[in-house]
Amino acid sequence: MLEVGPLDAFYGDSHVLHGVRLSVGPGEGVALLGRNGAGKSTLLKALLGAGPRATGPVAFEGRPIEGLPTHRRARLGLSLVPEDRRIYGHVTVAENLALARHACPPGVAPRTPAEVAALFPLLAPLLSRGGARLSGGQQQMVAVGRGLVPRPKLLLLDEPAEGLAPLIVEDLAREIARVRRAEALSLLVTEQNVDFARACTDRLYLIDSGVIVFSGDWAAYDARPELETDYLAL
Amino acid sequence: MLADWPSLLFNALGWGMATFLVAAGLTLIFGILHVLNFSHGGVFMLGAYVAFTLTRWSGTGGLASFLGASLLAALATGVVGLAVDRAVFRRLAAVDGAYVLVATYALLLVCNGVAKLVWGLNVFSAAPPESLMTVTVAGDVVMPHYALFVIGAGLSVYLGLEWLLNRTAAGRMIQAIAADPWMARLLGIDVGLVYTGTVVLGFALAGLAGGLLVANQSLSPDLAGIFIIQAFGVVIVGGMGSIRGAFLASLLLGLVDSFGSALLPSMPGILFFVALALVLLVRPQGLLGSGRLA
DSSP states (O other): OEEEEEEEEEETTEEEEEEEEEEEOTTOEEEEEOOTTSSHHHHHHHHHTOSSEEESOEEETTEEOTTSOHHHHHHTTEEEEOTTOOOOTTSBHHHHHHHGGGGSOTTOOOOOHHHHHHHSGGGGGGTTSBTTSOOHHHHHHHHHHHHHTTOOSEEEEESTTTTOOHHHHHHHHHHHHHHHHHHTOEEEEEESOHHHHHHHOSEEEEEETTEEEEEEEHHHHHTOTHHHHHHTOO | OOTTHHHHHHHHHHHHHHHHHHHHHHHHHHHHHOOOOTTHHHHHHHHHHHHHHHHHHHOOOOHHHHHHHHHHHHHHHHHHHHHHIIIIIHHHTTSOHHHHHHHHHHHHHHHHHHHHHHHOSOOEEBOOOGGGSOEEEETTEEEEHHHHHHHHHHHHHHHHHHHHHHHSHHHHHHHHHHHOHHHHHHTTOOHHHHHHHHHHHHHHHHHHHHHHHOBTSEESTTHHHHHHHHHHHHHHHHOTTOHHHHHHHHHHHHHHHHHHHHHOTTSTTHHHHHHHHHHHHHOTTOTTOSSOOO
16 A cells, blocks of 8 residues: 655755655554654655655555655545644634545545544534644544545554543544544554554554664564663653 | 814725725735735736726726726736746745745836836826716715725725635635645645635735726836835734734724824824834734734
8 A cells, every 4th residue: 555665855954764665555554663853753744745855765556656746645545644733723623624625535525524523422522612722632633533534545643642641542542443443544653652553553663763673563573672672762 | 183084084094995905915925825025016006007008998987997907907917926926936935035035026126127118107197987086075074986986995805805714615725724834735735726826816906906096196117116115014014914904904004194194294104104113113913913814
């Protein structure tokens, strides 16, 4: 479904990603773990052409997309939920959801706010609330819900658990795992929170200083406890 | 001295709506693209020349041909906007603000050059359409119908923009782009297309203002500078990029100008600049400058 690499990415003169190779299969959940500044967000943004200057192949459903502008990539079924959520404050939650209809490929009907609320019941009471009046957890829920409006094929979540209370993190992980299974959705999620990532993915990559240092399933990761100390512990 | 305050109020409204007509496109482009278009006065002037020429050709002097000429002037400057967006504004997206200033100032010079090439250095004078040359007298207030027409036009443009931005789905999308274009792209919105549309609309509004306001002005390349100072004033006072702010500021500065000229007849217009300086000192973000478009 998604085949990346070898991909290099730059911010100005600084070389952030080095020959990154990564793939996500249809319906698969994949985590990308690493410390702050390891290059996780840069990679997701590079996949959408939304930030860093990137060189190297990116193929989505067998089709090269690295030359397409961001909105065209979104319309192919790539939906990125950014780390800072970026809910629009000037309109309601329902209108935030409606704005994402533009990412629908031609002929696909967007999920209505009611359908999104059916996927995430916690959103139902928030639909008429102003986008500027949400807690951090609510913002994240709205951001993920908005990401699902155009019925994406691949959902990219950038550190969804960051800054959320532990109970909310558990809820969110459970909801995302459930929606993923119910909708046969592919998922690529970046995290520092191992438990969150484990709850909603099948396998993982570790990234450190812009280089992929491990790739495998969770059993392989658990068999090598030094990975956590080397690449994730602060 | 202020005994004729109803007349002063009427003058304030006339000044305000004429200025708002010019300021609307300026603040719209700034609000959405965050580009301060120094060439706006030049586009306004080109609109005035085009409308003047069309009216002279049609030769009827009627209201319909005056309005039609203004709309065609808007169409013409809108097409100029399309070309300018492709040739200039798109290249400014990724560069420092200082280049934007230089580039749009250069455009102003180009507008001046075009006007001099096509229409020469002569000063023309245009009359309002015959049906607007009459006046209505209410009490002590003499209301020229052309002034009433300009007030109506300013109000219509304001209400039209308010409706577009706040009452339509396209308007909410435009506001989303103004607030966070990066996220808008991720949501599949073709931001570049909306930017182009905004530039076309902003330029068309400048041309429309030129066509509607050309009557009673002496038409020369100097026209580029006449309304634009006032327009920049209301854009600053209203809060850069806010349509509603520009409208309120037009009314406010209209009052300041009208009553100021009555109070200090030896220094007409001076209080406009005093008010501008005061707003910049006390509330530099402008009346409604919270980053909101409307």
